[in-house]
Amino acid sequence: MHPTCSRAVIVLSLALSLWANSLRAEEAAPLIRLDTVGYLPAAPKQASIAAPCTNFVVVRVADGSQCLTGAVTGPVLNQDSGEQLYVADFSALRQPGDYRLRVPGVGDSPSFHVAAEVYRQPFYLVTRGMFLWRCGTAVSATNHGRTFAHAACHTNDAWLDLVGGGHERKDSTKGWHDAGDYNKYVVNAGITVGSMLRAWEDFGPAIRRVKLDLPESGGPLPDFLAEIKWETDWLLTMQFSDGSVSHKVSTKRFGGFILPEREHEDRYFAPWSSAATADFVAMMAETARDFRPYDAAYADRCLAAARKSYAFLRANPANHNADLREFSTGAYGTRDADDRLWAAAELWETTGDADVLRDLETRLRAINVSVLQDFDWSEVSNLGVFTYLLSERAGRDEALVAQGRTNLLATADKIVQVGKEHGYGRPLGSRYYWGCNGSVARQALILHAAFRISPKLEYRDTMLAALNHLFGRNCHGRSYVTGLGFRPPLHPHDRRSGGDNVDEPWPGYLVGGPHPGPADWHDEQADYRTNEIAINWNSALIYALAAVLDASAQ
Ligand code: 9MR
Ligand code: ZN
Numbered sequence: 001m002h003p004t005c006s007r008a009v010i011v012l013s014l015a016l017s018l019w020a021n022s023l024r025a026e027e028a029a030p031l032i033r034l035d036t037v038g039y040l041p042a043a044p045k046q047a048s049i050a051a052p053c054t055n056f057v058v059v060r061v062a063d064g065s066q067c068l069t070g071a072v073t074g075p076v077l078n079q080d081s082g083e084q085l086y087v088a089d090f091s092a093l094r095q096p097g098d099y100r101l102r103v104p105g106v107g108d109s110p111s112f113h114v115a116a117e118v119y120r121q122p123f124y125l126v127t128r129g130m131f132l133w134r135c136g137t138a139v140s141a142t143n144h145g146r147t148f149a150h151a152a153c154h155t156n157d158a159w160l161d162l163v164g165g166g167h168e169r170k171d172s173t174k175g176w177h178d179a180g181d182y183n184k185y186v187v188n189a190g191i192t193v194g195s196m197l198r199a200w201e202d203f204g205p206a207i208r209r210v211k212l213d214l215p216e217s218g219g220p221l222p223d224f225l226a227e228i229k230w231e232t233d234w235l236l237t238m239q240f241s242d243g244s245v246s247h248k249v250s251t252k253r254f255g256g257f258i259l260p261e262r263e264h265e266d267r268y269f270a271p272w273s274s275a276a277t278a279d280f281v282a283m284m285a286e287t288a289r290d291f292r293p294y295d296a297a298y299a300d301r302c303l304a305a306a307r308k309s310y311a312f313l314r315a316n317p318a319n320h321n322a323d324l325r326e327f328s329t330g331a332y333g334t335r336d337a338d339d340r341l342w343a344a345a346e347l348w349e350t351t352g353d354a355d356v357l358r359d360l361e362t363r364l365r366a367i368n369v370s371v372l373q374d375f376d377w378s379e380v381s382n383l384g385v386f387t388y389l390l391s392e393r394a395g396r397d398e399a400l401v402a403q404g405r406t407n408l409l410a411t412a413d414k415i416v417q418v419g420k421e422h423g424y425g426r427p428l429g430s431r432y433y434w435g436c437n438g439s440v441a442r443q444a445l446i447l448h449a450a451f452r453i454s455p456k457l458e459y460r461d462t463m464l465a466a467l468n469h470l471f472g473r474n475c476h477g478r479s480y481v482t483g484l485g486f487r488p489p490l491h492p493h494d495r496r497s498g499g500d501n502v503d504e505p506w507p508g509y510l511v512g513g514p515h516p517g518p519a520d521w522h523d524e525q526a527d528y529r530t531n532e533i534a535i536n537w538n539s540a541l542i543y544a545l546a547a548v549l550d551a552s553a554q
Contacts, residue, residue, distance in 0.1 A: 029477040031106050032088075033424065036472035036479055036486035037122055038113030040548065041094045043464050045114075048078075048424050048473055049086040051106045056088040061098040061111050068093050072103070078423025080430035081475045081518045085423040110472070110486035119467070122484055123545040124210055129508030129538050130196075130227050131214055132496075135184065135234075135260065136173035143483055143507040150496060153260030154182065158249040158267045162326055163240070165269075172249050172269065175234025178330060179534035180493040182260050183250035183267070186238055187332040188536050189231060190279030190339065191377040195445065195539040196228055197286045198383065199546040202448060206550035221294050232287050232302065235280060239305055243312030244272035245280040247322035250329045257498035257525070273322035274313065275332075278339035279380070281310045285346035303350065310347055310356070313340060337363070338381035345384030352393055361397050364388060369404035371411040371446065373418075374428055374439040377536050386449040405453055412450030415443055416462045424473050425465040432520070434529060437480050437513030438537030440466050444544035463547055470510065470541070475518050481541070482533070483507025491525045493532035498525050509533035510541045 034047035047056075049072060058068040074086035088101060093114060101109040125143070132139050132148060136157070140149035157172040159165075175184045176192075200207060207224050211217060216226035238246045251265040284306035292299040319336045344360035347353065367381060369389075375382050388396065389404045419427035427447075428440045444463040451459040471485045472478060479485025482492055482505045489511045490504065491497075497505035511531050514521035521530045 029475065030110060030486070031477070032101055032103055032109035033473050033475070033477040034101060034109055034112060035468040036110045036112055037467075037484055038115065038118040038471075039093075039468075040118060040464070041096060041114055041116060044091045044461050045089070045093060046425065046468070046473070047088045047090070047101050047109060049074075049088060049103055049106060050083050050475070051086075051103075053086050053103045053106050055104060056090065057102040057104075058090050058093050058099050059102050059108075061100060067095070067099070076423060078475075080432070081423065083423065083475065110477075119545050119548050120210060122481070123207075123542070123549055124212065125483060125508035126481065126510070126538055126541050126545060127210075127212055127224070127227065127508075129506070129533075130176060130535065130542075131212065131230075132506055132508070133176040133535060134230050135175050135177050135182065141507075144504075146502050146504055148496070148500070148502060148506045150259045150500070151261040153263065154267060156267075157184075158269050160269055163246060163269045163271055170237070170269070172234065172237040174237075175231050175249075176535050177260065180495055180528060180532045181254055181329065182263055182495060183248060183329050184234065185248040185250070185330055185332050186235065186245055186276035187247070187273070187279055187334060187339075188330070188377045188534070189235060190276075190283060190342075191375075191380055191383075192535045192539040193228060193231055193235075193283045194279075194286070194342070194380060194383045195442065195536075195543050196224075197283075197290055198386070198445060199543040200224055200228075200290055202452075202543075203546040203549065207546050210549070221291070225291060225294065228287070229291075229298075232283065235283060236301070236305060238269075238276070239280065239309060240272060243277070243308040243310075244316075245277040245309055246270055247273040247276045247324065248327075248330070248332070250327055252326055253328050255495070257495050259496060259499045262499070268326070270324055270327065271322045272320070274316065274318070274320040274336040275334045275339045276322070277309050277313055278336055278343040281306045281313065281343035282339070282346040282380075282383070284309070285343070285350040289350040306347055306350075310343060313343065314359075332377060334378040337366075338379055338384070341367070342380045342384035342387075345387040349387050349391055349393065352395075354395065357395055360384070360388065361400060364400055364404070369400055369407055371404070371407045373411055373415060373446070374431065374443060376435055376439055376442065382446065386445065390449060390452055408446070408450050409454055412447055412459055415446060416458050419462045419465050424469055424475065426469045426474070427462050427466050430518075432513070432515035432518060434515060435512045435534065435537055436515060437470060437510050438534070438540045440469060440513070441510065441537070441544040442540035444540070444547050448547055460548075463544060467544055467548065476514075476521060480511050480513060480521075482509045482511070489523050489531060491523050491531065493525055493528040508538070510537045512537060 072086040075084035212223035288303035341363040348356040418429040479488040
């Protein structure tokens with residue numbers, strides 16, 4: 001090699017290695033891991049520190065002044081990550097402001113807020129995420145000076161070819177895109193709408209105080225319900241004339257990373273499934289009662305749709321999975337027992353129908369009114385169990401209610417315990433799977449249901465711990481929500497974020513989270529297993545944030 005040339009190679013490789021080092025340095029997780037969004041004034045406040053240390057100082061961002069000092073505890077081995085972790089408890093910090101945690105010998109943490117409204121803007125952003133997922137219309141939002149927008153998309157939904165309708169179209173526009181992909185799936189709508197309506201029923205007054213700046217704002221519906229209606233309007237199009245419900249509207253294959261209005265592949269109604277039909281009943285029954293005060297005609301329409309599909313299910317009691325062989329997009333295949341239980345619970349709660357109550361209680365007995373520690377789209381029995389246990393209707397089997405309450409409290413206590421034992425306060429412990437971040441957030445539904453029958457502070461504290469974890473008290477030391485907190489995901493598996501020209505991802509989205517181990521999260525667009533976003537996970541975070549919106553209710 002020519003000497004000049006070899007010198008050039010050396011210089012180049014030196015430059016490359018420096019660049020690689022700086023990249024690595026930038027990618028190293030901060031060693032002080034805490035909620036980088038922030039804390040309510042009266043909330044417990046803890047950081048996990050992954051380096052030897054003895055004491056900590058809380059400093060004000062504004063002037064560097066010290067406002068609290070303390071000794072750390074530990075180290076304790078965190079089983080799932082294998083790290084020796086120290087804990088700084090700075091719960092005594094109650095004064096609103098912007099702070100950092102300084103740990104001598106380790107460094108400064110990312111900054112965080114303490115404020116009564118600390119979760120208000122996150123709630124706004126994450127709920128606006130649902131608006132930005134709207135299909136069939138143009139959407140636009142500005143965050144931190146950047147505008148995220150797309151034109152009206154998928155306005156031709158959808159073809160009936162695969163459901164015996166010939167090469168014809170029937171309207172199935174509106175709804176939310178499911179996730180990083182643009183398809184629309186009824187089963188995943190189930191847990192999503194179910195979690196959001198539960199939030200409305202549990203925290204409606206606090207939610208109403210947050211203006212969502214929707215096209216419908218100022219109209220007859222509260223903003224939050226107007227957003228949900230975009231989805232339920234679409235769901236109504238998924239019901240066939242016999243009462244069965246199509247499993248999804250989808251392209252046959254996943255499309256590319258382009259904005260949705262550029263996707264022109266044919267989209268088809270999939271055949272019916274009993275799980276989708278049951279979830280439809282539950283959602284429509286719940287929508288009917290929650291919308292009734294604002295739009296009685298819509299409530300009537302939803303209730304009629306729910307009754308019709310419920311009658312279909314009673315006449316067709318066997319589990320029926322949709323034939324999806326034409327598709328390679330999301331399957332959301334699931335057995336229907338839990339969905340049927342949820343359907344009966346919501347229809348009974350809305351109507352008080354004794355026959356539906358009998359069906360419900362038979363199903364509750366079959367599962368011993370058990371309450372699961374975590375749940376997502378494939379396991380919705382908890383939603384039905386909570387509706388039953390928290391109902392004010394007469395006529396329930398009191399022994400069953402007592403059993404259910406005992407189970408609920410035992411599960412909530414277990415979640416509290418698991419969170420306490422985890423090095424990052426993660427109430428899901430060491431369970432890591434596809435979408436586990438959503439399940440961490442969704443534990444707030446269980447904890448709040450328990451809180452309603454036994455108002456223990458530790459149920460609230462564990463909900464907050466779940467938020468702390470998702471916003472940075474985790475082994476990455478980063479926020480898992482786009483546009484929020486410290487070093488949030490920049491490359492989520494999201495076709496809009498990958499298909500526009502904006503240098504940041506669309507904001508307000510919780511990524512699925514690490515698995516199979518806590519360190520296995522990669523902020524890369526290609527990593528759909530850990531870095532995708534989805535309506536069901538966001539809905540859980542919406543619930544968890546709604547639960548703590550109103551700090552005065554703590
Ligand atoms: O959330 C779903 C997860 O539980 C499954 O394990 C996974 C594989 O079937 O699918 C996930 O759902 C995806 C869906 O199938 C298509 N849209 C994106 C969803 C989130 O990754
Ligand atoms: Zn669309």
